[in-house]
Amino acid sequence: MAPSQRCPLCRQTFFCGRGHVYSRKHQRQLKEALERLLPQVEAARKAIRAAQVERYVPEHDRCCWCLCCGREVRKHLSHGNLTVLHGGLLEHLASPEHKKATNRFWWENKAEFQMKEKFLISSQDYARFKKSMVKGLDSYEEKEDEVIKEMAAQIREVEHSRQELVRSVLEVGFPRRSQSTSGSARPRRRLFSAWKLERDQQSSGLRLAAAFLLGPATSPGA
Ligand SMILES: [Zn+2]
């Protein structure tokens, strides 16, 4: 009698030696297990030419079960606050360890030969992925830059309307008399010029001064 063996795919002990892997039950379990892994491998394969970079979230620590190696593998590749989607699985599928384990798994389980290629990533494809990862990181940075630019534009807009406000208040408060040399206008004009000079020299100083003068969001009519 053949020694008993435990089949991890069928989760049962059998006594028919190597013959078990040819059995209908085993081949069905094998097919189902491969079909569970395949969509994840295919999703990863799609990322080869278009690597996606996202801001890290704990969800990115998810693993998937590599049937061939019999162990958990990280799906994504995270570093600092960034994640390259599918990077972990692609790295694994391209590794020599995975290739060796896959060859053994295919031989031991008498899996369909044509299917094997679907679970392997060539070193050329992995090199391609690394290039697209660099592109992905660049476009992520550009996207981030755009957000920062938008925020800066908004801040500038607020600043601008605030400056307009200061100007209109000052124009009302200290009317310009370009040709007038009347005694009463002069000190005011001097004050206005000093203010203008200050604005030109150091706009941040002006903003501070305007904020101090006007208080928070004071309207000219108030
Ligand atoms: Zn089995």
Ligand SMILES: [Zn+2]
């Ligand atoms: Zn593996």
